[in-house]
Amino acid sequence: MKVTTQTQTLKNLLKGLKKTWLLFICLLVGLTIVFSLAAHWYSGRQTGDVEYKATTKVLITPNKNQEMDGSTLQVYLNTEKSIISSGKFEKYLQKSKLKPNLLNKEDLTNYQIENDNGTSIISIHEINPDKKKALAIVNYVAKTISRNPMNMLQEGTAQVIGTSDVVQTTSNRNMKKVYLFAFVFALFISMIIALVMANYSKVIYDAAIIHSALSNANIYEVSKFANVKDVLDKFFRKTAFFDSNNVEATVIYFNNADLIKSTLLSLLPADVQTKTKLVEYTNEKNDKSNDQFQQLSTDSLYHETLSADKSLSLIDCSKTINVGSGKNQILIVKDGSLLKSELNDLVVEFNQITNLDLYVIYYNED
């Protein structure tokens, strides 16, 4: 399977998320400040934090001489509701001489009408920062309806039922609560941004992705670098490297070059070392003259011909991706150091080798 930036596992995503902790903290602090300031600014702009909701109820009875079934009664009530909320009725309310002095024209535009389910009762609501005004508006509207001006009830009657009640709908804003919510929202948003960043991360944190790309490879997941030695030992034994005289092996790595070299040398007995052609392909500048490995550039792998002699090739892929042309190859990958694009390049290279016997060591940091 070709690995793309969208290729993901949950483990990979969560480990990637862990790496974005610094971004997460910065975002959390920044967003908390921004959200708190924005909430503070909005709250300052709002006038009349406290609002009251007044309600009064009117029983509407249709013309008694007219027979009505359920659906015609509903149509009648809907029509009445529409009439009560119509612009014409609003204008009538605004112009009427019976309008309480307390009320302006503008006050009579926001009342709301509701029909209690399954009844002929119509509720009139008003939300207003002024408690007295809220009450006056609903009472005035209800009384006007009951007087049936302009035959708005279509031969029916209306009766105000019950006393009007008023409740406080919003209280003064508790700023402590606002800041707490600002923090909680900032937490969630930072988490989401961090998750998006982690999802777009090109780095591989889960060996399962390597396994899906190199499905024919033998993958060893080890917890620390010290265990890499055991797996290398196993690799040498499986390929009969110590016994055979014309065997070749390639070790590919991305980092910890010195450590890997010393581990390899410590595994090879002195007599095997002398019989083996040791080559290191690297584009890193290395001035260690006493190195036991012959140093060549990574590009020279393109000109290499497979020799019949016993050889151990080391390929440093930290700068350029390239692999050997032999059958036995081992890839050493440190958790969180391989990119998805590099893995794809490796897959392309490995696909060119017939009878490839590939081993992968995936180790976590110490």
Add this chain to the structure above:
Amino acid sequence: MEKFNRIVIVLLLLLQVSFFSLMKTNATWFLINSYVYKTLTIFLIVCLICFNLIFNYYKVNQVREYPFFTMMLTWIGIYLLILGASQVVYNQSFITTLKGSYVYLMIGLYFLLVFFFNDEVNFRFILRSISFIGSTYAVVLLIQAFLEKSSHIFLDFGNYGLNPIYDSFGPIFHFIRVAGPADFISFAILLTLIKMLHDKFSIFDLSLVLIDYLYIVLVSGTRMYMIIDFILIMTFILICLYQKHAGIVYTIIAGGFLLALGILPKLIQGFTGGERGMSFEIRTNEIKYYFDKIFYNQWFGIGFPDAKRYSQLIHGPAETHLFSTNANYYLEDIGALGIISIFGALGIIALIWFILKLVTLFLVSQRKGEFGLILIYLTLMLATLSLLDPQRIFYLFVIIYVLEYISKKTSGNNLEGIL
């Protein structure tokens, strides 16, 4: 675990059809699960995700591609931003704001499906379940509509239930009108057609589609779904024909295009004049009203105000239609514009992102037939009916799951890829 998951998915689907409306719905159950309230559905989805994360971790940790994952995370971010801003701007409590917008938490369904139902067996299971449940519901409703003529009622016809309209509008039988289930059954038609394209053409599946369509035409009385489903079925036939007789398909498309050009003026006249004139006028005013609300709160639209306190803001000024029984405007009736009116600038970004994603995935998809069918459904729905209202949001996330599944690259490297 697999079996348990499947049982819960079937249960979730049955909740969407209110158990075929066989049980009487009371006020409490209406608030828990109905066409308007999805509390139980969302609760079950959240529980199933938690349960699977604990007991089914290996499944979620499989290597795969998530083309919609980032977009989904961003959608959650946008929702949270507007949730917080609405709370401050409208000076209302967190709970009130959440009450008005909790259906968006249905996004959990996407994560549930893509994490735990992401293999061929489960994909087919979901398609099959929706297809069967849709057709069963259609059969039940057709039988009920037929029996209703002789006053035998066995379905839930209460105010909280199907709430049918007792007028005879149908072309032949003059059945009663039960519009509610049209959403699910229309969705079932889409998925049955996809199932046929995905698997193989079968007479049985085709008969299921026909039963569904019979319900849509004879009982639902929803013009929009009649048109959408007709187009879907025609497209399906064209896709099937294309594989063997591409030439015929091109001829039909060209002919259809010319025919459409001829019919279009009459169709527009039909929608704008005469009986439908009033409805058209309401819709035009509705669009104008909501269009003005896109930047109502600068960077976002209406947001999530308290439905009772701000009903005039949400449903438009009450005095607009004096003699119409249904005087209110509805955000659900104007398709994508409804989404933009709520989310404002962020809604526009989210929608453009979604469209771009759909186009790019369609271009690289190896299953263009299935993908194209969904694209047609989404385009027709986005223009007229919002996919983010409580009834249809469930289908949106199932559709995104289906899109994600069928846009998965199939490489020839291994057998798993080919299968």
